[in-house]
Amino acid sequence: MAGAPVTQADQERHAAVEAALGTLDLDAKARLLAGQDMWSLPGLPEIGLASLVMSDGPIGVRGIRWTADDPSIALPSPTALAACWDPELARRAGRLLAQEARRKGVHVLLAPTVNLHRSPLGGRHFEAYSEDPYLTGEIGTGYVLGVQDGGVGTTVKHFVGNDAETDRFTVDNIIAPRPLRELYLAPFEAIVANAHPWGIMAAYNQVNGSTMTEHRYLQNEVLRGEWGFDGSIVSDWLAARSTTGALLGGLDVAMPGPRTVYGEALAAAVRAGEVEESAVDEAVRHVLRLAARVGILDGAPAAVTRLPAPVDGAALAREVARRSFVLVRNEVRGERPVLPIAPARTGTIALIGAAARDARVLGGGSAVVFPDHIVSPLDGLSAALAGSGLAESDLAAGALTYSIGADPSGELAAADKGFTLSAVCRAEDGRVLGTATVPGGRVQWAGGDLPDGVTHDELHTVELTGHFTPRESGEHTFGTRGLGGFVLTVGGEVLFDGGQEPGTSSDPFEAFFGAPVERARAELTAGERVEISLLHTVYKITDAPIGAVAFSLLHLGPRYDPDELIAEAVEAARTAGTAVVVVATTEAVESEGFDRENLRLPGRQDDLVRAVAAVNPNTVVVVNTGSPVELPWRDDVAAVLLSWFPGQEGGAALADVLLGEAEPGGRLPTTWPAVLADAPVSDTTPADGELHYTEGVFIGYRAWERAGTEPAYPFGHGLGYTDWEYETIAATTTEARVRLRNTGVRGGREVVQIYLAPVADPAQDPDTVERPARWLAGFASAEAAPGETVEVCVPLRRRSFEIWDERSGSWSFVPGSYKVQAAHSVTDRRLSATVDARA
Numbered sequence: 001m002a003g004a005p006v007t008q009a010d011q012e013r014h015a016a017v018e019a020a021l022g023t024l025d026l027d028a029k030a031r032l033l034a035g036q037d038m039w040s041l042p043g044l045p046e047i048g049l050a051s052l053v054m055s056d057g058p059i060g061v062r063g064i065r066w067t068a069d070d071p072s073i074a075l076p077s078p079t080a081l082a083a084c085w086d087p088e089l090a091r092r093a094g095r096l097l098a099q100e101a102r103r104k105g106v107h108v109l110l111a112p113t114v115n116l117h118r119s120p121l122g123g124r125h126f127e128a129y130s131e132d133p134y135l136t137g138e139i140g141t142g143y144v145l146g147v148q149d150g151g152v153g154t155t156v157k158h159f160v161g162n163d164a165e166t167d168r169f170t171v172d173n174i175i176a177p178r179p180l181r182e183l184y185l186a187p188f189e190a191i192v193a194n195a196h197p198w199g200i201m202a203a204y205n206q207v208n209g210s211t212m213t214e215h216r217y218l219q220n221e222v223l224r225g226e227w228g229f230d231g232s233i234v235s236d237w238l239a240a241r242s243t244t245g246a247l248l249g250g251l252d253v254a255m256p257g258p259r260t261v262y263g264e265a266l267a268a269a270v271r272a273g274e275v276e277e278s279a280v281d282e283a284v285r286h287v288l289r290l291a292a293r294v295g296i297l298d299g300a301p302a303a304v305t306r307l308p309a310p311v312d313g314a315a316l317a318r319e320v321a322r323r324s325f326v327l328v329r330n331e332v333r334g335e336r337p338v339l340p341i342a343p344a345r346t347g348t349i350a351l352i353g354a355a356a357r358d359a360r361v362l363g364g365g366s367a368v369v370f371p372d373h374i375v376s377p378l379d380g381l382s383a384a385l386a387g388s389g390l391a392e393s394d395l396a397a398g399a400l401t402y403s404i405g406a407d408p409s410g411e412l413a414a415a416d417k418g419f420t421l422s423a424v425c426r427a428e429d430g431r432v433l434g435t436a437t438v439p440g441g442r443v444q445w446a447g448g449d450l451p452d453g454v455t456h457d458e459l460h461t462v463e464l465t466g467h468f469t470p471r472e473s474g475e476h477t478f479g480t481r482g483l484g485g486f487v488l489t490v491g492g493e494v495l496f497d498g499g500q501e502p503g504t505s506s507d508p509f510e511a512f513f514g515a516p517v518e519r520a521r522a523e524l525t526a527g528e529r530v531e532i533s534l535l536h537t538v539y540k541i542t543d544a545p546i547g548a549v550a551f552s553l554l555h556l557g558p559r560y561d562p563d564e565l566i567a568e569a570v571e572a573a574r575t576a577g578t579a580v581v582v583v584a585t586t587e588a589v590e591s592e593g594f595d596r597e598n599l600r601l602p603g604r605q606d607d608l609v610r611a612v613a614a615v616n617p618n619t620v621v622v623v624n625t626g627s628p629v630e631l632p633w634r635d636d637v638a639a640v641l642l643s644w645f646p647g648q649e650g651g652a653a654l655a656d657v658l659l660g661e662a663e664p665g666g667r668l669p670t671t672w673p674a675v676l677a678d679a680p681v682s683d684t685t686p687a688d689g690e691l692h693y694t695e696g697v698f699i700g701y702r703a704w705e706r707a708g709t710e711p712a713y714p715f716g717h718g719l720g721y722t723d724w725e726y727e728t729i730a731a732t733t734t735e736a737r738v739r740l741r742n743t744g745v746r747g748g749r750e751v752v753q754i755y756l757a758p759v760a761d762p763a764q765d766p767d768t769v770e771r772p773a774r775w776l777a778g779f780a781s782a783e784a785a786p787g788e789t790v791e792v793c794v795p796l797r798r799r800s801f802e803i804w805d806e807r808s809g810s811w812s813f814v815p816g817s818y819k820v821q822a823a824h825s826v827t828d829r830r831l832s833a834t835v836d837a838r839a
Contacts, residue, residue, distance in 0.1 A: 009301045013292040016300035020047040020288055026277060029284045030267040035257030038447030038546055039064045041287070048298025052291055054155075054234070054255070055104065057111030058127065058143075059362055059647065060369030061097055063104035065449050068370035068439035073100055073313035073648065074362055077626045078113060080324035080644035082129035083666035083718075085751045085779055087142030093320060094146020096311040101152040107294040108153035108199060110366075114140045114187040115163045117627075117670045118699050119681040123165035123595045126363040126626020126645055130669035131700030131715065133183050134776045134800075137190030144195035151304035153294050155234055156191050157201035159212060159223070160184050162236075164684035164691070166595045169239075172206035174692045178769075180207070181804035181811075182697050185218075189227055198231045198293050198303075202251055204239045210249070213240045219250030232286040238545060244275045252283040256447060259545040314649055321646040321653035326666035327719040328712075329640040338578065338618050338638040340660025340721060343385060343399055347577030351378060352405040352569045352612060353605075355584035355624045358417065362645045363626045365592020370440065371648035377582055377622065378402055380651030384659055401576065405569035406562060406608040408601070409586045412479040412516040412554035415441030419532070421466035421553070425451055428460040438464055441553035443482075443536075447546050456540075456547035464534040464553050473526040474558025479518045482551025485537030488519050491530040495520030499537070516554050516588075562604045570611050579616040580658065581609055584624035595684045599630045599676045609633045622654065628672040634712060642666070660721065667718035667751045667825070671701050674712040680704065701826045702772035716776075716825035722748035722786070726830035731820035733801065733837050738822045739791045742784040752822055754778040754794045756801070759817035759834065769803060771814075774821065796820070801837050813839040 024032075028044060036042040036051070043051035056062045060072040073096065075081070081090055101109055113124065117131035129136040144154045161173040161184055175184060191197055200223065203212040212218070213235050223229045232252045240246045240254035243261045247269075254260035270277050288297060295302030330337045343349060359376040362368060385399050415421065421441055425433045434451035443462060450456070468490075470476060480486045480500065488496040496519035524530060534553045573579035583605040589596060600606070613619040613636045620639040623629065624646070634640055641664060646653060656662040673679045680703030681695055698706050701715035722744025730737045736754050757774035778794035798813070805812035815838050823829040 009303070013289065013300045016297055017285060017288040017292055019299070020049065020297060021281060021284055023047055024284070026270055026280070027267050029280050030270070031263050032287055033253055033266065033280070033283055034260040034263035035253070035255040037258065038256045038449060038548075041253065049288070049291055050296035052108065052287075052294070052296060053106050054108040054110055055101065055106040056366045057097060057109045058113055059367060060371070061100040061104055061106055061109060062369050063106060066444040066446070067436075069437050070104070070370075071372035072369035073317060074369050074371040075317050076321045076324050076647040076650070077126045077363055077367075077645035078129050079126050079626055079669060080646060080666070081143070081320060082135060082139045082669035083324040083326055083644065084320065085135070085667050085669075086323065086781060087138045089320060089323065090139045090142030091146035091149070092311065092316060094143045094148075095150050095308045096313055096316050098147045098150020098152040098308075099311055100313070101147075102150065106152065107296060108155060108290070109147055110155050110157065110201060112140050112143045112154065113157055114191065115158055115161075116183060116187070116699065118163040118693070119684050120599060120628045120670075120673060120676070120679055121596045121682065121684050122163060122627070123590065124363070124365065124592055126590055127365075127367050127592075131671060132669070132776050133186035134190075135669055135779075137187040140187055140191045141195045144191055144197045148195070148198065149304065149308050151294060151302055151307060153198035153290055155199035155201040156188060156197050158203035158236055159188055159200050159233075160203060160218060161207045161212070162203040162205050164595050165593055166684050167686050167689075169204045170206075170689060171686045172209060172690045174208060174690055176693070176696060177806045177809070178804045179693060179697045183699065185222070188223070192223070192227045192229050198290050200229065200231060200233050202233055202235050202239060204236050211239075211241065213251045214242060214245040214249035216249045224250065230286075230289065232290040243269045247275055247279050247283060252286045256546045259543075317647045318649035318653045318656070321643075321650050322656050322662045323665035324644055324646070325653070325657050325664040326642040326668055326717070327639070327664040328642060328668070328672075328717060329634060329637070330719050331638045333618055333638055338620060339641070339658065341578050341620075341658050342660070343577075346618065348575070349381065349385075349400050350569075350572040350576035350579045350616070351381060351400060351402045351582070352573065352579060352608070353582035353584070354404050354407045356580075356582040357402065357404070359650055360584050360586070360624055360645060361647050361650050363590050364587035367592070374648050375651035377580075377651045377654050380653070380655035381658070383652070384655035384661075401572050403569045403572045404560075404565050405581065405612070406565055406604040408584050408603045408605060409588060410556065410559060410603065411586055411588050412477065412518060412556045413587070415468070415553040415555040418469045418471055419466065419553075419555070421464050421532075423451070424463045424465060425454045425459055426461045426463070427458045433458055441555070443552065444550045446548040446550070450549070459538055459549065462536045462538060462549060462551075464536070466532060467529050468532045469529045470524045470526050470557070472558050473524065475521050476524045476558060477518055477521050477556040479516055479554035479556070480534065480551060481516045481554055482514050482536070482539070484539030484551065486519065487533075487535040489533040489535075490520070490522045495522065566604065566608050566611050569608060570615055573612045573616040573619070576616060578618045578620060579612050580620045580622060581612055582622045582624055583609065585626070585629065590626050599628060599673070601629050606632055609637065613637045620658070628670065630673070630675055631712060663721045663748050664718070665720070665749055667716050667753075668713055669715075671704055671711045671715045672713040674710075678709050678711065680707065698772065702775065705773045705826070714825050714827040716751075716753050716823065717828070718751070718825070720748045720750070722746050724748075724750045724824070726822055727789070729820070729822045729831040729833045731833040731835050733835050734796055736778065736794045736796060736820050736822065736833070737791060738794070738831065739789060740782055741789040742786055745786055747783070747785045750782045750824070752780050752782055752792050752794065753825065754796070755821045755823055755826065755829065756796075757819040757821060758814070759819060771803065774826070775800070776826075813837075815839055
């Protein structure tokens with residue numbers, strides 16, 4: 001596969017890279033391939049090379065400090081971005097993130113995640129795009145192009161097969177060549193071909209017997225050889241385990257530092273004759289090329305010299321959110337569908353749910369960033385109704401009421417609402433070394449990410465000190481997360497004095513951060529401020545690859561009788577014109593480091609929805625999750641709107657959609673099962689260290705159609721606020737043209753999905769391999785006013801007619817007749833044309 005065209009600037013960068021490489025000795029080269037701390041590579045002033053800085057994504061740019069003191073724009077989750085089915089919108093999102101990266105001094109964003117939704121149980125399901133490799137590749141391509149438009153590098157991850165979290169450091173994923181090529185490698189291949197990313201991240205897991213950081217075949221022969229990738233390959237954090245194995249396997253950079261398998265260990269391996277210095281040179285060449293592209297190597301022109309126009313981050317976050325919301329049910333009640341809501345006609349809105357007040361806007365783990373504000377559904381609807389032009393009498397009568405209804409879990413969470421905290425760092429002799437503010441009660445300092453004046457060697461204790469003003473009276477619970485000693489003081493009284501030892505988790509991050517632990521309870525009064533302190537004695541791990549301090553103060557408000565909370569919500573809903581119930585998962589359900597055990601909503605939320613729906617026929621349920629959950633009441637409510645993890649402006653976007661200022665624009669990027677037992681892949685637990693992908697190429701909708709099982713909501717499904725008639729289709733093997741008309745009463749947007757379905761009967765040819773009934777081959781958006789007709793042209797790639805031939809080890813064109821189907825979803829196919837495909 002050919003790479004990007006070579007330009008004059010490429011030639012100049014190449015010359016600068018070769019000149020710089022030629023002046024470096026072995027020790028400098030080996031040092032350059034090893035992280036100098038948690039997030040950066042060392043600078044080499046002797047060649048005019050600045051330190052290259054990386055940062056986690058994918059929905060925001062954290063920067064080198066994981067703290068709310070350095071806020072970040074928080075976009076909707078990757079599942080939400082994919083639900084927009086709009087690569088150009090993904091590109092705009094990428095440009096915003098590049099803008100954020102430059103503001104924070106970041107050169108490379110550790111994103112996007114393009115692993116597939118093999119199973120709905122995958123713990124980082126929310127951080128990946130789709131179950132479909134084509135949709136994933138298209139959205140990922142737009143994202144990478146956007147970030148790199150802004151002169152910032154990307155590292156497409158996790159290459160490859162990191163589709164679940166269970167035993168992710170050690171699992172050997174056994175994947176046959178055909179599904180490996182057609183599904184799991186396909187998004188990476190598409191992004192390399194169409195976006196030319198400057199980086200790839202090697203995954204923790206093994207694939208077919210080799211750990212990915214040492215996988216010579218996939219990294220050297222496929223990625224660099226067949227696909228022509230010319231960027232840098234960086235390890236996932238702590239994934240590199242062998243010096244010679246990683247270098248010969250194609251890994252360029254081992255992160256984090258300063259203790260890695262590269263650096264001094266690599267120089268020693270060369271001197272011992274275990275690896276040739278030329279292999280080191282090649283890895284250094286890749287790193288210097290990346291540095292040249294982002295503009296930190298003297299004498300090399302940056303890849304981008306004219307930046308895109310500035311992006312309004314809050315406005316784009318709001319746009320992506322409302323474009324991502326998927327309306328999966330909208331029943332007619334009376335003369336009209338329940339959504340959009342017209343408060344002047346329908347009266348009071350009863351907003352219900354803990355997540356309506358304290359919104360969950362992003363997933364847990366390395367995807368976490370800290371926005372400077374969050375618009376909850378309660379905030380968004382309150383503001384929208386106040387500015388809606390309703391008569392003062394309507395507002396005074398209670399156009400919007402709020403009740404909790406049901407707490408999703410009753411779990412301890414970071415000390416956020418009502419807390420004002422700062423950290424005081426001390427040496428063992430009591431000297432104050434430095435201070436820092438700690439919004440959210442969470443300390444996560446890694447490597448050099450310490451307050452000014454503080455070093456790991458001297459640091460002995462960190463005291464979180466400040467005050468807490470409760471929102472509610474009653475018994476408040478406090479807890480901790482992390483390893484080491486803790487002394488908790490509330491209102492001048494010591495409530496806990498003890499410690500936490502390491503656990504037994506095989507995931508080093510989970511073992512280090514520890515699990516939330518309840519420590520004490522205290523009776524507090526709403527509005528009355530109390531002083532609070534958590535003194536932490538730092539837990540230091542001898543010979544750890546990186547020095548880190550990580551602990552949290554946790555809090556849980558008063559526990560109320562669940563039946564009483566539901567009863568209060570029911571009474572509010574009974575007299576309201578519309579009841580809007582927001583249900584959600586928690587960080588203990590969807591986060592990095594573990595897979596889900598089931599698809600149930602936590603707590604009594606299902607009971608809440610049933611109770612509200614029983615008294616109000618106009619019940620709308622907003623599902624605030626990053627990935628599928630079971631909705632056993634879905635046919636008993638008037639409307640169901642999936643809002644994903646909607647980012648910092650999620651509440652404002654929700655108000656836009658619920659009140660009809662904007663149409664819900666999303667279509668499902670993954671199939672939603674009715675129950676977990678129906679899901680094609682419902683087990684992510686390895687056996688004897690191996691996880692066998694026995695389903696082959698049949699994941700997602702491919703498997704649902706093969707099994708003949710009906711999901712709750714199919715791939716591609718999503719309703720708008722208008723109707724569309726598909727009028728004509730004309731197709732060849734290279735494109736499909738579809739004309740459609742907006743037959744509704746308002747303007748709208750339709751996603752025209754094109755599926756290929758082979759006509760030939762495999763039973764007639766015993767050598768024909770089994771293929772899915774159909775697969776996504778393209779899509780395009782259509783926008784039209786009421787009554788307007790519009791035509792879209794959807795290109796079809798040759799690859800859509802090919803399979804991976806395991807006998808020849810190459811792509812094979814499969815001739816024959818195919819139906820080209822224009823569809824609203826994979827199960828709602830509107831028009832079809834037959835084409836005769838010939839090689």
